[in-house]
Amino acid sequence: METVNRILQEKITARIAPNKAVLIFGARRVGKTVMMRKIVDNYSGRTMMLNGEDYDTLALLENRSIANYRHLLDGIDLLAIDEAQNIPQIGSILKLIVDEIPGISVLASGSSSFDLLNKTGEPLVGRSTQFLLTPFSQREIAQTETALETRQNLEARLIYGSYPEVVMMENYGNYSGRFVVLPHAQLPSL
Known part of the structure; x- marks a missing residue:
């Protein structure tokens, strides 16, 4: 990027x-x-x-x-x-x-x-x-991607945020498999 x-x-x-x-x-x-x-x-x-x-x-x-x-x-x-x-x-x-x-x-x-x-x-x-100075705004990120990429990266942005280090990662929008959702019963108690 x-x-x-x-x-x-x-x-x-x-x-x-x-x-x-x-x-x-x-x-x-x-x-x-x-x-x-x-x-x-x-x-x-x-x-x-x-x-x-x-x-x-x-x-x-x-x-x-x-x-x-x-x-x-x-x-x-x-x-x-x-x-x-x-x-x-x-x-x-x-x-x-x-x-x-x-x-x-x-x-x-x-x-x-x-x-x-x-x-x-x-x-x-x-x-x-x-x-x-805040993390990247969508207006700033839009300089480097197409409307389709923006749409495809929206979910990842909502999950991981828009800090520069995160946005600049390779495979940013391809987050599938990076985390596992546990059933409620398996969540650790606080």
Whole structure:
């Protein structure tokens, strides 16, 4: 199956602006990292992509000083941080960056939306736009299949969902025999 273009990607790209932060929330495995990389790859300026689960990233951002961030981000137009919820005090860090580094744009994502929202919400009031990325919509999937394939895959989608990893599986619509329905008497008690 070919790559599915996410509807939100264009909207997110349009919201990237100097001295503003764009936050992408969503459940795990919905494609936030893949979409962020596409945005970064297509960005015309100089970019830096960090991962909040990486110790080097944590070490680089730990010293919360304007001088540190100016040195670290010198010449960078777009700072992208994946898994941002793992960075202690990320809201205050992003506020300091967008307030003190002239012309920088920030893109941050987190799978733990409540954590990231709680950590970024108050410090970034008026400085950020938030987007929620969900599993593929039918409109997104329709880019890669015919109406007949859509009809044939409907039952599998209802059973397995439309997370990117599932939709991109080979034999996605051919789920016959992958599960066994047990009579009620054989179901385990909870």
